[in-house]
Amino acid sequence: MSEDRLVVIGHFSRLINDEMKETLASGLSSTLSFHLQLINSRSKVLRKNNEAIYLRYNVWERVYQLHTATGEKYFEDIQHFDKFLNDSLAFDMGKINKLPFDDKLSIILSYSPERISGSQKSKLNTWLVSEGETNESKPALESESGFSVNLSNLISIFLSKKESQKIFLYKSTPFTIRALSK
Numbered sequence: 001m002s003e004d005r006l007v008v009i010g011h012f013s014r015l016i017n018d019e020m021k022e023t024l025a026s027g028l029s030s031t032l033s034f035h036l037q038l039i040n041s042r043s044k045v046l047r048k049n050n051e052a053i054y055l056r057y058n059v060w061e062r063v064y065q066l067h068t069a070t071g072e073k074y075f076e077d078i079q080h081f082d083k084f085l086n087d088s089l090a091f092d093m094g095k096i097n098k099l100p101f102d103d104k105l106s107i108i109l110s111y112s113p114e115r116i117s118g119s120q121k122s123k124l125n126t127w128l129v130s131e132g133e134t135n136e137s138k139p140a141l142e143s144e145s146g147f148s149v150n151l152s153n154l155i156s157i158f159l160s161k162k163e164s165q166k167i168f169l170y171k172s173t174p175f176t177i178r179a180l181s182k
Contacts, residue, residue, distance in 0.1 A: 010089040104174040
């Protein structure tokens with residue numbers, strides 16, 4: 001808790017699993033979605049915070065990129081990237097001045113790794129291979145046309161129905177604002 005704001009600092013283990021590491025290494029982006037609720041002892045929601053964290057490996061610059069609503073960070077290797085994510089995520093739950101000072105409160109955090117599904121990955125690989133074999137995609141000496149990308153095929157892959165996502169749910173032990181301010 002800062003002086004006038006309630007900030008939840010997350011300590012996680014393995015936010016980036018092996019499948020997500022492979023996805024990132026291939027150059028595809030991944031998203032970590034967090035939904036936090038501050039509730040009172042009667043389970044009434046007092047505050048909410050939804051945050052998405054975008055992860056990407058820039059294959060050209062060979063750096064891992066983390067994009068949040070507040071800015072970007074860059075990491076040279078997956079170990080430092082993973083350590084930062086597991087130890088340094090903070091979520092602002094707003095000003096404390098209108099919160100009940102002595103009521104028991106809890107934080108409920110749900111987390112979902114959103115990545116492309118297996119079927120989308122397969123479609124993407126098939127599409128990339130077939131696009132790579134067309135004459136349009138091969139640079140020609142006489143035309144210097146470069147290669148074209150069929151955006152409608154690419155968009156349809158990502159708009160197709162996703163496989164079910166894993167959602168992780170955590171609930172803090174009850175606390176009071178008075179106890180936090182000491």
